[in-house]
Amino acid sequence: MADKIAKRSKFVVVGGGIAGVSCTEQLASQFPYEEIVLLTASPLIKAVTNFKQVSKTLEAFDVEEQPSSIIEKKYPNVKVIQSVVKQLQAKEHKLQMENGKELHYEKLCLCSGGRPKLFTHHSSHVLGIRDTDSAQEFQKRLSKAKKIVVIGNGGIALELVYEVEGCEVIWVVKDKAIGNTFFDAGAAQFLIPSMATEKPERATLYKRTRYTTDNAAPPCTPSAECGVQNQDSGSTKKLGSALGPDWHEGIKMKGAYEVSRRVHVEYQCEVLKVYTAEEFLNSQHEAQQSPQPSPDPSSGPWPVYIQLTNGKTYGCDFVVSATGVTPNTDPFLQGNNFAVADDSGLKVDDHMRTSEPDVYAAGDVCTACWEPSPMWQQMRLWTQARQMGWFSARCMAADLLDEPIELDFCFELFAHITKFFNYKVVLLGKFNAQGLGQDHELLIRCTKEREYVKVVLRQGRMVGAVLIGETDLEETFENLILNQMDLSPYGEELLNPNIDIEDYFD
């Protein structure tokens, strides 16, 4: 019964992903004499390590899965409780946990992340990839697969079509070009040949310590429903943190075929219908009475068939829905009065405050609803999860101490470094001319298999850039975007490969 008695904490953070851990660490160092409670459903937490400020706004770091004891050792005032939050009662400043306990807070930060936004929730042959368990389920199914279909045109799809081997991949994209979330048709053209070439051998496996859920907690039993996240149902059961940078290096991405990569892209179409093998055979039978577009003629029967809006049908072993993220708000936030954005994220202002008093939010669960800088936009990425987590802690502290706080400089310019198809990719500002309409011009420089450089200019000033390959231009371009220098006198010379642009603008 004693356990039932509610405990009171000044600061409580929900979520052991990058946002929640960054928030907790910042609070812990700012308030060394207060207990900071980190509540998380996952047995391992995600920590940022080897943080490096590459330039004013570009940052690079590793993401390491750690047992909670590591953060508790580093910050003795941090207490990690592994339990799912069942219900928030914001009016009472109270959380109810699955372990039966209750916790009162003065200030709360919600960092409950997201889960795959699947295009359908009605097929066990359609999976999403989010956390260690879902990645392992993907690997298990892939090891027996000869053909898979990947739906979506963002980060996960780009990684999968490049990494998967020994399996035929049908890649279904809504757009005219691949990788629409990250770049334009020109960059896609530059990258496409990489899909047909062999991947370079990886020299080393891991530089970092790896922990599995098995060394942090008892193995999942079937009744605990560990495993693939094939539902978007708001279940509180499968709530791991999002995967880290080299997640695909940790698992073997190999199918059952003795072929290397074979990717076929279906452009400008979506999924019309998902059939089981039985449904498909029935539809074929009916089709004999009223002729329909012919199915994929390759060998079958397959466990699942996908009919596309372009009339084609493909049979495959399973389908990956790499179709974005839904913020984790259900069901534990129901019954409160949260303002929610169109993408289902909790709306936060420039102090990371939600619409409920004393409740802040950061990372994938939130939607930035302040007036953004003209060069920044939210994308659900770990850089932003770290920045938001850290900044929300500073805002909680400032509000508690009644001190003013300005929106941090990191929200001035969108900056992302990543790797696609084994190329370094840097995205700056309005890299895809987002929101600029016709009011922009592009300068492009491309050297096959080496680099692709695109600059977005508005009224002669740089507002965005895509840099693929080892261009070494990121710092100079970042400065040019931040200082909004008039570049019209330079015209196309700006990308002249014979001019050392760094010296030019020093």
Ligand SMILES: Cc1cc2nc3c(=O)[nH]c(=O)nc-3n(C[C@H](O)[C@H](O)[C@H](O)COP(=O)(O)OP(=O)(O)OC[C@H]3O[C@@H](n4cnc5c(N)ncnc54)[C@H](O)[C@@H]3O)c2cc1C
């Ligand atoms: C496969 C994959 C590859 C990616 N690659 C990249 C990349 O290369 N670069 C990049 O920048 N970003 C990448 N991302 C995105 C990035 O991982 C996320 O944006 C980021 O990790 C989000 O962090 P978060 O802390 O907001 O959420 P999460 O990491 O999802 O953490 C949420 C936490 O909340 C907990 N939780 C949820 N609900 C509850 C509850 N009711 N009670 C208690 N705890 C709860 C969960 O257990 C979890 O610990 C990738 C994502 C995926 C899935």
Ligand SMILES: NC(=O)C1=CN([C@@H]2O[C@H](COP(=O)(O)OP(=O)(O)OC[C@H]3O[C@@H](n4cnc5c(N)ncnc54)[C@H](OP(=O)(O)O)[C@@H]3O)[C@@H](O)[C@H]2O)C=CC1
């Ligand atoms: N290297 C990196 O930076 C990586 C980042 N990530 C991040 O992880 C998260 C999850 O990745 P991912 O799932 O790829 O999400 P993304 O948001 O990157 O991409 C989702 C893609 O799916 C498309 N889509 C959405 N709904 C449908 C549908 N019903 N049918 C067909 N296509 C659809 C979207 O198109 P539209 O935009 O037109 O809706 C978009 O192209 C994202 O936040 C992503 O940024 C993941 C891997 C690598």
